[in-house]
Amino acid sequence: xxxxxxxxxxxxxxxxxxxxxxxxxxxxxxxxxxxxxxxxxxxxxxxxxxxxxxxxxxxxxxxxxxxxxxxxxxxxxxxxxxxxxxxxxxxxxxxxxxxxxxxxxxxxxxxxxxxxxxxxxxxxxxxxxxxxxxxxxxxxxxxxxxxxxxxxx
Numbered sequence: 001x002x003x004x005x006x007x008x009x010x011x012x013x014x015x016x017x018x019x020x021x022x023x024x025x026x027x028x029x030x031x032x033x034x035x036x037x038x039x040x041x042x043x044x045x046x047x048x049x050x051x052x053x054x055x056x057x058x059x060x061x062x063x064x065x066x067x068x069x070x071x072x073x074x075x076x077x078x079x080x081x082x083x084x085x086x087x088x089x090x091x092x093x094x095x096x097x098x099x100x101x102x103x104x105x106x107x108x109x110x111x112x113x114x115x116x117x118x119x120x121x122x123x124x125x126x127x128x129x130x131x132x133x134x135x136x137x138x139x140x141x142x143x144x145x146x147x148x149x150x151x152x153x
Contacts, residue, residue, distance in 0.1 A: 010037045013099060017080040028065050032073045033082065033099075042086060042094040042115060045071050086115070086142065105142070109149035116149065 008016070014033045015025040035051060036043075045067075052065045074095060077083040084098045086106060094115075105123070107116040123143070131138045 010034055010099060014077075014080075014082060017082055018076070021076075021080055023076065028069050029073050029076070031065060032070060033077060036077070036083060036095075036097045037099055039097065042096050044092055044094055045074055046092075048074070081140070084140075084142065087144065105144070107145045107147065107149075109152055110146050111148055111152040114149050114151070 010033060011030055014030055018025045018029065031052075032048065035048060039047075039051075048070050049065075049067050052070070074083060078085055078095075082097070082099050083095050086094050086096055102119065103124075104117045104119045107118060108114070109116075127141060128138065
């Protein structure tokens with residue numbers, strides 16, 4: 001599922017997606033999404049919490065965003081298709097922005113936890129072909145391949 005809306009600014013994208021879901025685009029939700037868009041790679045909810053706490057400590061008057069707000073907003077952003085959940089070998093969920101990023105899959109090293117992103121058009125075509133054959137309409141998918149990376153082999 002492609003989630004690209006590059007012609008729109010992140011604030012407009014989140015406003016439209018939340019409105020379509022019958023939800024308000026509150027300042028904390030917008031701040032959280034803006035921070036996610038600025039991040040690169042994978043992150044946990046606690047990474048986001050730490051970034052807001054760090055920013056608050058460096059600059060008086062920065063946004064006060066609670067841990068609960070971060071977790072609730074991440075769940076909403078996943079529902080709206082703006083953030084993807086990616087589960088790795090740790091005991092908590094990791095996320096990545098789905099805004100203006102091409103869909104990709106992950107290979108995860110079971111020894112060091114390194115996540116390697118990959119995109120394979122043949123794999124995508126095979127998944128869609130299997131879905132059509134089953135009369136299934138896919139809306140999203142996640143593939144994680146577990147094994148040993150080149151460093152740990």
